Amino acid sequence: MPKDEQRYVIRSVSRALELLKTFSGVQSELSLAEISQRINLNRSTTFRLLVTLQAHGYVEQDQEARKYRLGVTCLELGSVFLNQSDIRKEALPILNGLRDDCKETVHLARLAGSEVVYLEKLEGLLPIGIMGSQVGRRAPAHCTGLGKAMLAYLPESEIRQLYGESGLRRFTPNTITDLTELRRELASIRERGFAIDNEEHEPEVKCVAVPIWNYRQKVVGAISVSGPAGRIDRAIAERGLVAKVKEAGQAISSRLAGDVESRG
Numbered sequence: 001m002p003k004d005e006q007r008y009v010i011r012s013v014s015r016a017l018e019l020l021k022t023f024s025g026v027q028s029e030l031s032l033a034e035i036s037q038r039i040n041l042n043r044s045t046t047f048r049l050l051v052t053l054q055a056h057g058y059v060e061q062d063q064e065a066r067k068y069r070l071g072v073t074c075l076e077l078g079s080v081f082l083n084q085s086d087i088r089k090e091a092l093p094i095l096n097g098l099r100d101d102c103k104e105t106v107h108l109a110r111l112a113g114s115e116v117v118y119l120e121k122l123e124g125l126l127p128i129g130i131m132g133s134q135v136g137r138r139a140p141a142h143c144t145g146l147g148k149a150m151l152a153y154l155p156e157s158e159i160r161q162l163y164g165e166s167g168l169r170r171f172t173p174n175t176i177t178d179l180t181e182l183r184r185e186l187a188s189i190r191e192r193g194f195a196i197d198n199e200e201h202e203p204e205v206k207c208v209a210v211p212i213w214n215y216r217q218k219v220v221g222a223i224s225v226s227g228p229a230g231r232i233d234r235a236i237a238e239r240g241l242v243a244k245v246k247e248a249g250q251a252i253s254s255r256l257a258g259d260v261e262s263r264g
Contacts, residue, residue, distance in 0.1 A: 015041065016049050020058060020070070024137075029067040078136060087212060087221045088119050090255040095122055095223065098248045102241060104227035107133060107207075109146040110220065114162045115139060116147045119221070128227055132202060142168045142182055143175045145197035145209030149222040151182075152189040153211060159183070174200045194242055195222075199229055206232040208242055210249035215257040223249055 022030060022038045030038070036046040050068060053059045057073035091108050099106040099122040108120040115138040133139065141147025142163070151159065159179075168177045176182045189195045197207045209224035225245050226232070235241035 012049075015039065015045075016053060019046070019049050019053065020074070023070050029062065029065065029069045031067050035068065087252070087256065091212070091221075091223065091252045092120065094248050094251050094255070095120060098223075098225065098244065099124065102225050102235065102239075102244060104128075104225050104232070104235070105131060105133075107146060107209075107224045107226060108212075109139075109222055109224075111141060111147065111150040111222075112138065114141050116141050116144055116150070116222075124227060126227070126231070129204070131205060131226065133226075139201060140169065140171070143171055143197065143200040145195045145207040145224045145226075146222040148185065148189055148197070149195040149209040149211045149224075150219050152186040152195065153219045159186075171201050172199055172203050174198055176200065194246060197224075197226075204229050208232065208236065208245045210245050212249055212256070213253040220256070223252065 018039050019035060022035055032043055032047060032050065035050070036043045039046065041049075050059060050061075054061065054068075054071070057071045059068050060071040061068050087110070088108060095106050095108060103125040105124040105128065106120075106122040107118060109116040109118050111117075117138050118133050118135050121133055121135055139147070141151050151162075154162075163179055163182075165179060168175070168179065168182065170177050176185060193210065195209045197205070197209070199206055205226060206229040207224045207226035209222050211219045212221040212223060214220045223245065225235075225241060227235075232241065
C-alpha cells in the first residue's frame with residue numbers, strides 16, 4: 001500500500017480482517033484464546049471483534065465446542081468473487097478438457113504478493129495421495145509451478161520488493177531457497193515458456209504450469225497439471241504433457257482477449 005494512503009486505514013477494520021485470516025483449511029475452528037494469541041490482541045478486544053463479525057454472519061460459533069469458524073457471509077462473498085472472475089469463467093471449459101485428457105489434477109490460480117491463490121481445482125481421474133491445494137487456499141509462489149510461472153514475468157523491481165535479499169522458506173529438500181537461484185529459474189521459465197514444480201512444495205507431487213495472459217499481454221493467472229512425480233514424468237516423456245498444458249494456456253489467453261474484443 002502506498003505510504004500516503006496508510007493514514008486512511010481504519011485500525012479496527014484491519015484487526016477484524018486479520019482475525020478472519022486466522023482461519024485456514026488446516027484449522028478451520030478456533031477458540032477465543034487461540035484467535036487472541038494468533039492476532040496478538042487481548043481476549044476482551046478479540047471477543048468484541050468476534051461478536052461484531054458474528055452479528056454480520058462473517059463468523060459463527062459452535063455452542064458445544066465453544067469454538068468459532070467462518071460464517072456463511074464469507075461463502076457468499078467468495079462465490080460472488082468466483083462468479084465475476086473472467087479468467088475462471090473463460091478457463092473452466094478448457095480446464096475440464098485438459099483434466100479429461102491428462103487424467104491428472106488441474107489448477108487455476110492467480111498471484112497475490114508472494115503467494116498464489118487457487119481459483120479452481122479439478123480433481124484428477126487417477127488415484128493420488130493427499131494434495132494440500134483447495135479453492136481459496138494460498139500457497140507460496142517461489143516453490144509452486146503456478147507461482148513460478150507468474151513470477152517469471154514480473155519486473156525485477158517487483159521481485160526485489162516481494163523477497164528483498166532474504167532467504168526463501170524451505171518446504172522440501174528440492175525447494176529453491178536462494179534468491180539468485182530463483183532468478184535463474186525464472187529466466188529459464190521465460191525461455192521455455194513453462195514452469196515445473198519438481199517436488200518443491202509437496203513431496204512426491206510434481207506439476208507443469210504455464211502463465212495466462214490478458215489482452216494487454218499481462219500475466220493474470222496460471223494453470224497447472226499436477227500428480228505423483230513418477231506419473232507426471234512419464235506424461236511429459238511419453239504423452240506430450242508440456243505441449244498440452246501450453247496449448248490449454250494459449251486457448252484461455254485467447255478467450256480472455258476475445259472476450260474483451262467482443263465487449264469493446
